[in-house]
Structure formats: structure tokens, C-alpha cells
């Protein structure tokens with residue numbers, strides 16, 4: 090009897106492990122949206138399946154979202170060393186930074202590619218899932234090899250978080266190709282009860298977004314209305330997702346974070362914030378110039394310049410420095426939708442997920458000449 094009870098309990102635990110809470114809002118539907126191609130694996134169930142299929146990397150669930158979805162991190166390379174004996178803040182102020190760096194391999198810098206912080210932005214989720222496949226099997230989901238990428242990646246330790254905001258992704262469209270600006274905005278930052286757009290900056294007037302006031306919250310925040318990219322107040326980090334990403338960077342002494350986002354313009358790296366150290370601003374400037382040039386050279390950006398000023402933004406990208414002494418840069422990808430002024434650029438699905446690969450190739454090549462983090 091005892092054994093039967095124990096088996097039932099085990100079965101219940103197993104069932105509960107995959108039992109997700111029902112989202113409060115329905116997925117944002119776009120009528121007549123062009124079906125996504127098979128390699129564009131951006132739904133939470135597809136991200137989970139891709140992570141579970143990994144054979145040559147280590148897979149870890151670093152957090153659970155409020156709806157109970159796993160946030161995965163996939164590791165490629167040797168991640169066997171013990172945890173740091175001190176944190177970066179203390180280690181940086183001690184007699185030697187080696188106290189923090191410990192036994193981490195000195196000939197391998199650690200790169201984190203973080204995707205899907207805003208669940209409504211699928212392009213880097215698609216890139217991350219394809220990158221996991223490439224690193225794991227030697228081919229992406231289109232069956233393409235990329236010896237240049239793999240040769241560079243082998244000189245590093247790579248961590249990929251394919252979708253930090255699984256809750257937001259769950260209620261977001263598969264993509265925004267050819268969609269009007271208003272549809273992209275409504276599905277991203279949501280609409281108030283009267284149907285008006287909350288807007289990009291409007292969404293940042295609340296933390297969390299007051300869900301009882303919205304018609305639809307969009308997939309930008311998590312299911313509790315929190316914008317993970319801005320969940321960075323010391324001592325008051327509200328989400329398990331943001332906390333886990335900070336812990337991940339600190340634990341593995343991340344040297345470089347590429348934080349993948351998307352917007353209504355052709356891709357570019359965002360120049361660093363003034364909150365970065367002077368040395369990191371200079372290093373980030375160099376990398377931004379090189380990567381943005383590569384976007385132009387590869388036809389991924391027709392020459393439209395992103396903002397080259399140093400803003401005063403504080404977000405999850407900047408926290409790289411606080412957590413591990415590493416350098417963080419944000420990639421803005423293109424949604425393939427119309428801008429507010431009615432401009433559009435024709436990009437295939439392959440092109441929409443290409444920028445992360447191009448950016449990381451440039452960054453990895455450059456990092457072999459000169460360390461990515463200035464510690």
C-alpha cells in the first residue's frame with residue numbers, strides 16, 4: 090500500500106512539474122499572419138524541446154517563470170570549475186581579481202547570449218535555438234554548417250539563454266513580418282482598456298504594468314507585468330528570471346553578454362550607456378563600430394544608423410559589469426514590420442535571425458586579439 094502511495098505521489102510530482110498555470114491573457118492574434126517556417130522555433134514548447142534535445146552541451150533550468158515555464162541555459166565548453174570564493178564587487182576591491190576569477194579557464198573567455206528578455210521579440214529566440222543546434226550538432230535547423238562560427242566558438246565558453254521571458258513569448262505572435270506599426274506595438278507593449286496603445290516608453294511608466302487596466306499586456310513583460318530588462322534595482326529585483334540571469338553571470342564569471350532584442354528598424358548594436366566604466370565604454374564603442382559595419386557589409390543593414398550616443402540607460406545589459414566585471418552590449422534586431430513613418434525593409438526569416446550570428450562572429454574574432462572585458 091505504502092509503495093502504491095509513493096508511486097502515486099511520484100506520478101503527481103512528475104505531472105505537476107510540467108503543469109503550467111493558465112495565462113490571464115490570450116495569445117495576441119494577428120489575422121492572416123504568414124505561417125512561420127519550420128526552422129523558426131520560437132514557441133515556448135519549441136524552445137523547451139530544443140533544449141531537451143541537446144546532447145553535447147549541458148542544459149540547466151535556471152528559473153521558473155510565474156506561469157511555471159522553465160528558463161533554460163545551455164552551456165557549451167568546460168564549465169567544471171568551482172564557484173568563485175568571492176563576488177565580483179569584493180574580488181575587484183581585494184588584492185587580486187584572481188580571488189573572483191578563481192579556477193576559471195584563463196584561455197577561454199565566457200560569452201552569454203541572452204535572448205527573449207522581451208517575450209514579444211522572437212528574432213533572437215529563433216537565432217538562439219538555431220545557434221544551440223549549430224553548436225550541438227554542427228548544423229543549424231536549416232541544415233547549414235558554419236565552420237567559421239564553430240571555429241571561433243571553440244575558443245570560448247558559450248552560454249545561451251534562448252528565452253528568458255517564456256511567459257511573454259507564450260502570448261506573442263510567431264513574428265511581425267510585414268505587419269503595420271500599430272499591430273507590432275499592440276502585441277509588444279499592449280493596449281489599455283480603451284484600446285489605446287501603451288507604447289514603448291509608456292510601458293516603462295509602470296513597474297509592474299497594472300494588468301487590471303489593460304486590454305492586452307503584450308508580450309514585452311512577463312505574466313506579472315514585469316519588464317525583465319529593467320528589473321535591476323539592487324535589493325529589489327522582483328522576478329525570478331532577472332535574478333537567475335544575474336546569478337548566472339556571477340557564477341560563471343561572464344566576460345561578455347550579448348543581450349538580444351528587436352525593434353522596427355534594421356539591426357544595430359546599441360552604443361554603451363554612460364553608466365559603464367570609461368574602459369568598457371571604449372571597448373564597447375570599438376565592438377559596436379565593427380559589428381554595425383559588418384551588418385552593413387553583409388547587407389543586413391542598408392546603412393541606417395542606430396543611435397551612436399552614450400545614453401544614461403540602466404538595464405540588464407549593464408548589470409553584466411556589476412555581476413561579473415564583464416561587458417554587456419544590446420543587439421537590436423529587426424522585426425520585419427513597418428515603422429511609425431510607414432517605412433519597411435524586406436527581410437527573409439533567415440535574415441531576421443542572422444544578426445546574432447554576424448555580431449558574435451565579429452565579437453569572438455575581436456576578443457581573440459584583445460579581451461572583451463576590461464577588468
Ligand SMILES: [Zn+2]
Nearest residue numbers: 207210350351
Ligand atoms: Zn526588447
